[in-house]
Amino acid sequence: MGRTSDARNKILVAAAGLLEQRGYSALGVAEICATAGVPKGSFYYFFESKQALALAVIDEHWANQRRQWVELLSSDHDPLRRLRDLFEATEEVQRIGQREAGRVVGCLFGNLTLELSNQTEEIRSRLEEIFEAQIDLIEQAVVEAKEQGQAGPSVDAREAARSLVAQIEGRALLAKLLNDPGQLELLWHNSLDLLQVPPQQRAAIDQDGD
Numbered sequence: 001m002g003r004t005s006d007a008r009n010k011i012l013v014a015a016a017g018l019l020e021q022r023g024y025s026a027l028g029v030a031e032i033c034a035t036a037g038v039p040k041g042s043f044y045y046f047f048e049s050k051q052a053l054a055l056a057v058i059d060e061h062w063a064n065q066r067r068q069w070v071e072l073l074s075s076d077h078d079p080l081r082r083l084r085d086l087f088e089a090t091e092e093v094q095r096i097g098q099r100e101a102g103r104v105v106g107c108l109f110g111n112l113t114l115e116l117s118n119q120t121e122e123i124r125s126r127l128e129e130i131f132e133a134q135i136d137l138i139e140q141a142v143v144e145a146k147e148q149g150q151a152g153p154s155v156d157a158r159e160a161a162r163s164l165v166a167q168i169e170g171r172a173l174l175a176k177l178l179n180d181p182g183q184l185e186l187l188w189h190n191s192l193d194l195l196q197v198p199p200q201q202r203a204a205i206d207q208d209g210d
Contacts, residue, residue: 007036007038007042007045008042008046010036010037010038011032011033011036011038011042011043011046011047012053012056012057012060013036014032014033014035014036015027015032015036015053015054015057016057016060016061016108017035017101018031018032018035019054019057019108019111019112020097020101020105020106020108020111021101021103021105023111023112023115024050024112024115024116025115027050028050029043029050032050032053051120051122051123055122055123055126058108058109058123058126058127058130059126061108061109062130062133066133066137068089069086069134069137070137072085072086072089073086073137073138073140073141078145078148078205079141079142079144079148079150080145080150080151080192080195080197080201080205081205082141083138083141083142083145083164083188083191084188084205086138087168087184087187087188087191088188090168090172090184090187091181091182091184091187094106094172094175094181094184095181098179098181103176103179104175104176104179104181105176106172106173106175106176107168107169107172107173109127109130109131109169110169110172110173111176112127113127113169114173131165134165135158135161135162136161138161138164138165139157139158139160139161142155142157142160142161142164142195143157145195145197149198149201150195150197150201151195151196151197152195152196152197152198154196155194155195160194160195163194164187164191164194167187167190167191167194168184168187171183171184171186171187172184
């Protein structure tokens with residue numbers, strides 16, 4: 001009957017791709033199972049509902065993304081260079097998605113927030129937790145940048161981190177709308193303005209990244 005961990009993984013992979021490309025409301029269990037190549041009985045063996053599956057997809061997507069973010073933001077690079085590495089990796093994720101799906105798919109979390117935040121409280125709450133965790137990770141880099149004199153002393157680290165996450169989401173949305181991953185290229189220079197980075201620091205970081 002396909003009731004194995006392999007079947008569960010096939011369902012998660014299929015659902016993740018369909019959610020990114022088409023959203024939540026337009027999907028049915030039958031389509032997810034057909035794409036995964038598993039019987040409907042396998043779906044309900046592992047997931048009690050489509051919402052339960054969506055939450056599992058969100059958790060797995062965040063686990064993978066968080067590993068990447070932690071690796072990039074805890075590297076030996078200077079804090080601002082770590083942020084630049086994060087922005088470049090985010091852009092590359094969208095480029096890979098475009099090559100695989102034929103179009104930029106945007107951010108799964110942002111897409112689901114726009115679609116479901118006023119409809120499904122459990123999903124909304126989980127997405128809020130993820131965005132707050134993203135802010136936590138970026139805030140650490142901003143605090144270090146301030147301590148090292150790379151960012152302006154008057155910058156509010158928490159609010160700056162919140163604004164950077166908002167910019168990532170906004171740029172991912174534009175990239176999806178315009179089918180252009182290059183929309184994410186401005187993240188770096190926008191962040192320098194937001195963090196009040198002195199000109200000499202900008203030149204040093206740009207030179208280091210070349």
